[in-house]
Amino acid sequence: MGEQGPDGGRKSAKATKRAAPAKRVTAEKGAVKKNAENGPASAKKTAPAKKQASAESAAAPVKKQASAESAAAPVKKQAPAKKPAVAPKKATAAVKGVAPAKTVAPKTPRAESRTALVRRARRINRELAEVYPYAHPELDFENPFQLVVATVLSAQTTDLRVNQTTPALFAKYPAPEDLAAANPEEVEEILRPTGFFRAKTKSVIGLSKALVEDFGGEVPGRLEDLVKLPGVGRKTAFVVLGNAFGRPGITVDTHFQRLVRRWQWTDETDPDKIEAAVGALFPKSDWTDLSHHVIWHGRRICHARKPACGACPIAPLCPAFGEGETDPEKAKKLLKYEKGGFPGQRLNPPQAYLDAGGTPAPPLGAG
Numbered sequence: 001m002g003e004q005g006p007d008g009g010r011k012s013a014k015a016t017k018r019a020a021p022a023k024r025v026t027a028e029k030g031a032v033k034k035n036a037e038n039g040p041a042s043a044k045k046t047a048p049a050k051k052q053a054s055a056e057s058a059a060a061p062v063k064k065q066a067s068a069e070s071a072a073a074p075v076k077k078q079a080p081a082k083k084p085a086v087a088p089k090k091a092t093a094a095v096k097g098v099a100p101a102k103t104v105a106p107k108t109p110r111a112e113s114r115t116a117l118v119r120r121a122r123r124i125n126r127e128l129a130e131v132y133p134y135a136h137p138e139l140d141f142e143n144p145f146q147l148v149v150a151t152v153l154s155a156q157t158t159d160l161r162v163n164q165t166t167p168a169l170f171a172k173y174p175a176p177e178d179l180a181a182a183n184p185e186e187v188e189e190i191l192r193p194t195g196f197f198r199a200k201t202k203s204v205i206g207l208s209k210a211l212v213e214d215f216g217g218e219v220p221g222r223l224e225d226l227v228k229l230p231g232v233g234r235k236t237a238f239v240v241l242g243n244a245f246g247r248p249g250i251t252v253d254t255h256f257q258r259l260v261r262r263w264q265w266t267d268e269t270d271p272d273k274i275e276a277a278v279g280a281l282f283p284k285s286d287w288t289d290l291s292h293h294v295i296w297h298g299r300r301i302c303h304a305r306k307p308a309c310g311a312c313p314i315a316p317l318c319p320a321f322g323e324g325e326t327d328p329e330k331a332k333k334l335l336k337y338e339k340g341g342f343p344g345q346r347l348n349p350p351q352a353y354l355d356a357g358g359t360p361a362p363p364l365g366a367g
Contacts, residue, residue: 121265121281127314128293134352135292137243138345144219144244145176149204151239152231157194160345164364165193176217179208203231221245242288250275251291255298262320300339308334
């Protein structure tokens, strides 16, 4: 039914429908007015939210960066465990004027077992024995006294220069008694070509006096007695014991030290420790010949500055292969003494050396 109007009449349903939009508009206006009145308060309430949002958005990169840094931090702290420093198969030359970085090498180089190291070391010695079957001490001598004097004189010079000098010395002073009573100035003049002749004169006269006073003019055959003589250390003592008395000993000279380290038989640098470490790899009966083989190889092929790697008979067994010249033809030009077609160091070498094609060295002043 229709509503009743002010005039007592009833409105139609159509009129009622027309009035509804007006109420809705009025309601909307009221809501707008209410919002307008509450506007400042609402703005104040919503402002901190905006600031908080902007602060969060501004802090977001910082958080991301911090999280990135915290994620990266463990990588820096958790560095991989250091492995033992192992010499490479190809040794690199040290930069001139710069000391090489000190590294701690493992006890068994190249991660070799003790058994593998012993086998490789002994095989190298066997190979060298085939290359140098005539290896011998390269100092001329006829008795223990001449050998101990010549060995003392060989410091800081070549065996060849000593061999060219000692004939005149032993011709004038053939026995310890003669050299003990010699005029130092006359001895100095004879020894001048060997270098450091004043110090060497003092040593050879001093050891001669010690032989006369303490050992009856005879060279002792014991290590503990030999090292008491002026100018005689373990190296000289083992040269004398091994070659004049037939008692095994390892001669650790500069060539021996260089080669056993290149071959990674030991990482020791002290001569006494090298002697002990290398001696443990071989039976005692091999020590003297081993010393000759290593020293000969160091003088002829495995040189300090330019090793002839391309002409080396033990190249497959050498961890330092490539440190020197690897081209075979170029390497042959680096060979010294009889391997390079040149005379040896002794004026009076053993017959076995001559039979093998070795040539005696010329005397002092020849050529």
